[in-house]
Amino acid sequence: MYLTKEEERTLNGEDGETLQKAMEILVALGDIYGADSLIPVKSAQIAGVSYKTIGDAGLEWISDLNGKVKVPSILNPAGMDMQRWQDMGIEPDFAEKQVEVIKAYESLGIRSMCTCTPYYLEGFSATYGDHLAWSESSAVSYANSVIGARTNREGGPSALSAALVGKTANYGYHLDENRVPxxxxxxxxxxxxxxxxxxxxxxxxxxGNRVPIFYMASTPSPDNLKALGAAMAASGAVALYHIEDITPEAQKVGFENPAENIVIERSQIDEVYEEIIGGNDDLECDIAAVGCPHCSADELENIARLLESKSIEKELWVCTSREVAEKNAELVKQIEQSGAKVLCDTCMVVSPATEGHNCMMVNSGKALAYVPGMCKVAAKIGSLEECINKVGGGN
Ligand SMILES: C[C@@](O)(CCOP(=O)(O)O)CC(=O)O
Ligand code: SF4
Incomplete structure (x- = not known):
């Protein structure tokens, strides 16, 4: 891979050990995937934040780094709401470690907002054709597919390296030829x-990991697209999809029909609603959680409307980013009046608070795919209304 004189100097350690390590990671990836050079990125989104998923080894690795990121950079969800972790039943020992993780990232100049929907936040909006280094799989799918920006699914260390260097290796979804369905x-x-x-x-x-193009009878909203992409990235490894006449690249580029066609029928979708994943058919859900990926303002509004004059008997979690919650404080208040909890900075998959429940009702295909394996809690998918009814909000 071609490196400029300046990039060579960084690789040789002349800009310090942290930047050298970061450059080594970028160059190694570039060499493996046949990149011609490094390209500048507009922003970075860094996974590997929840202490539940990174543990002490991850904390140590981040704490050893020095320096400052060169592009706006933001974090993936943490293992708890950073302000009301006690309400989630999080142990103080876990909370202490989680705070250390966030502080270590903050000292590198990374914004301590923890979300998988950075595209809703000021300073993180991406536009068509922008090159990014994002790592959370649903954010990657949304950036590539719904926005038409360009990012690979970065691992935590490679996104952090891109943030520190301000560049990524030019391969994969940064290149036109890999974006064709x-x-x-x-x-x-x-x-x-x-x-x-x-x-x-x-x-x-x-x-699997191919690039699909959908031909659909209905017209999905951006929130519908967020849910579709998140689920495909979890049950498969889809980082980019197109929808004819809907997504920006399908409209601008005009792709040819691929030879292989998969047909999905209503009856198959209905079957997904019947199953309890990771548990027996007679399990009763004792918790419902929505906001995977993190809720948009529109979704909060819809949830608030459905919860009006209702009272939640079991647990209902609504996950979103702190910035969206703060900008929609009135909606958050309305939601919480029902007894539901609006949780920021975290989610049902990366928080240890999920563990110990019997069965979680979700309205997300991604949570359905991940909660049983990552939290050892059975999961069932239903509509938003069904999630609310399941935890006693039917009255
Ligand atoms: C499950 C997921 O959404 C969150 C867990 O990621 P992390 O490594 O804890 O940041 C990761 C992903 O799908 O990219
Ligand atoms: S809410 Fe869903 S999409 Fe967001 S980090 Fe958690 S698992 Fe990933």
Missing amino acids: TVSVTIECELSGSDYGALGYLAGKDV
């Missing part, structure tokens, strides 16, 4: 709400 998916039935997550849960398994 290789399989088509046809959906003739009408879809709404959680159907998009259920569809993504199914489609991801068939599509």
Whole structure:
């Protein structure tokens, strides 16, 4: 891979050990994937934040780094709401370690906002054609597919390296040729709400790590697209998808139909709603959680409307970013009046607070795919209304 004189100097350690390590990671990835050079990125989103997932080894690695990031950089969800972790039943020992992780990232100049939806935040908006180094798989899918920006699914260390250097290696989804659809998916039935997550849960398994183009009868909203992409990245490894006439690249570039076509029928989507993943059919859900990926302002508004004059008997978590919650404080108040908890900085997958429940009802195909394995809690998908009804909000 070609390096400029300045990049060579960094690689040789002349800008310090941290930048040298970061450059080594970028160069190694570039060499493995055949990149021609490094390219500047507009922002970085760094996974590996929850103490539950990174543990002491991760904390040590981050704490050993010195220096400052060169581009706006933000964090993935942590293992707890950084302000009301006691309400989540988080142990003080865990909280202490989680605070240390965030402080270590902050000392590198990274904004301590912990979210998988950076595209809602000021300073992190991405536009068509921007090159990014994001790591959370749903954020990667949204950036590539819904916005038309360009990012690979970075690992925590490679996103952090890109943040410190301000560049990434030019391979994968940064290049036109890897953004062309290789399989088509046809959906003739009408879809709404959680159907998009259920569809993504199914489609991801068939599509694997290819780039699908969808031909759809219904017109999805940006929130529907967020749910679809998140689920496909979890049950499969889809980092970019197109929808004919809907997503920006499909509109601008005009792709040819790939030879292979997968058809998904309504009956298959209905079956996803029947299953309890990771548990027996007779399990009763004792918690519901929505906001995977983190809720948008529109989603908070919808949840607040559905919860009006209702009272939640069991647990209902609504996960979102702190910035979206703060900007929509009135909606948050309305939601919490029902007894539901609006949790910021964290989610049902990366928080240890999920563990110990029997079965979680979710409206997300991604949470359905991850909660059983990552939290050892059974999961069932339903519509947002069903999630609310399940925890006693039916009255
Ligand atoms: C499950 C996920 O959304 C969150 C866990 O990631 P992390 O490594 O704890 O930041 C990761 C992903 O899908 O990219
Ligand atoms: S809410 Fe879902 S998409 Fe966001 S970090 Fe958690 S698992 Fe990933």
